[in-house]
Amino acid sequence: MAPDRVIEPYIGLMSGTSTDGVDGVLADLADGTIRVLASASLALPDGLRHELLALNAPGPDELARAAQAANALADCYATVVRDLLTQAGLPAARVRAIGAHGQTVRHAPESGYTIQINAPARLAEHAGIAVVADFRSRDVAAGGQGAPLVPAFHAARFGCGEGRAVLNLGGIANLTVLEDPVRGFDTGPANMLMDAWILRHRNQPYDQDGTWAAQGRCHDGLLAALLTEPWFGLAPPKSTGRDLFSLAWLDARLDALPGGDRPQAADVQATLLRLSVDTIADTVRRHAPNTREVLACGGGARNPVFMAALARALPCTLTTTDAYGVPAQDVEALAFAWLAQAHVQGRPACLPAVTGARHATIAGCFYPA
Template sequence: MGLMSGTSTDGVDGVLAQLSDSITVQAYASQPLPAELRKELLALNTPGPNELARTALAANTLADCYADVVSSLLTQSGLTAANIHAIGAHGQTVRHVPEAGYTLQINAPARLAERTGIAVVADFRSRDVAAGGQGAPLVPAFHAARFGADAGRVVLNLGGIANLTLLDSPIRGFDTGPANMLMDAWVQQHRGVAYDHDGAWAAQGRCDAALLDALMSEPWLALPPPKSTGRDLFNPDWLRVRLDALPTRPAPADVQATLLQFSVATIAQALHRHAPDTREILACGGGALNPVFMHTLAQALPCRLTTTAEFGVPVQCVEALAFAWLAQAHVLGQPACLPAVTGARHATIAGCLYPA
């Protein structure tokens, strides 16, 4: 099984996978995060009072959500815990500063193993960071295993952060910047909803050229791979500083439209700089379900844009499936963090095992 709660912090996706000669999804389940837990996880991205206790309690609650998704997958499939080799559970990233030698994912894998009676593999990033790597992206090796090592083909994950896997030789991958993260935060602030459904609000606005220029001037965007990012950089305060510097603040809908264009522009820029021969992009993640996002992206790209669903994996299943695959790689003792992706000194076996 694979479980994923990503930087969008909207819910838990889980898959039950058969991993043998092929990589197939047997069952899929999703559960929204409780509102109070989501609020706390977002708050823990920045320093605050009593962080140690709050983090431990949030980890326990998240593990309970994970356990509920595991139960749903077992019910769907008619299997029992004894039929499952392991669960790959990523946890919720609240700090990611690999240049300082650490990354932190809130999780309680021992609690999850106790609740489910299934071995759990967790803490997938730390060993790569210890070897001098970014600890991210984690999934390019899985993308290559599932979608083929095919020069000219790229997998694009549109979660909170956007990241690319270039399926050439060697496999490469890196973050490009925000996908949905800033848009989600902005629509929550101004409309009180978790995300901009189908991109409808962004479609009502107009891109503000001055704001887009200010966003695109972020120095991180010019860094060469390997690189990764998250809420430590791209957060509401980062956006506020750039809005405050404008002579005239755009209307909220225009900011949303500009944030969408910003996500698209950073992806297009990264492809132009680092994968100019791309002929086909397979999108996945929540952003792949946003028709305005996908239409705008298709217009900005000089190549074919489709989704992983065309290749047999629904867009909402890809990351959770990746963590099932990473859990298997750990159990088999196979390195899955690639130095060409993360910049580590050598390949590493991802994760730590918590026996059933």
């Protein structure tokens, strides 16, 4: 970086619903700039990943287990922070704040709460940098969904009013429609059910390049049963997560199939891929009909089978955010760096047109270094 240029560094950290790892970026956000200076990823230890998944459902000694998992996650975050600082050659004191979303284990805005496992005070202590966390709660308190969080960032980085939408393919798929006003909402599962199914049957955390799904065939009866889920018919604003789209949800529909019609495991994987593709494409047609180009990001954007099927199903052009200068894997972490800056500067970043809240809110809580 040029020595005479004043930069405003922020770090963003994201461990999404796929629970595969932590993505981090160190970004320069000076004067409206959104420029990545360093990026890093860290796979979650198997024990922590399994515990985070287990904590999505009721179980024994949940409070203590959640606190211990939060500490372990914060330690992973701190490792990524150190890697970013080393890459960029910056001391911790130069970074204004870290945006750390935490790991969502309950999301029930209709009941007035959302829970993200995190230990931001521990992260601030270990990193020596202020932390902004708990990004959803204030919007939920204002009657909103608390999700998705990133549409305001998408508009700032990728422009608005160009017939463009940003599609995040994480565990859950969410779509930002870059119109005026900006809109955003979840469309349903992206990788979450596929990841859970391949973990159960092959003990693999995800379907590398979609190869297992490509070996199967979509089971029309199962797909039809999955599509009867009432949530898909809800109008935005809406959000979802593992509270609904779990293996228990899938198993119930498999068990309800007529006798002798239970598909092979690979066929279930192919059907889950088709479910994600069809619900995304249907959402674009119904709720973003003026979209001419979809920019994909997140882990699913690196799955060629997923992307090819999506390109065939969408009524518009599909590309990735790489074409606009942001690697697909960096977008979510970069968004949380931007959201941390918005909090520090007192700028509302949760948009009522996205979440359905009564008014715009400043996202996050501040933990000083």
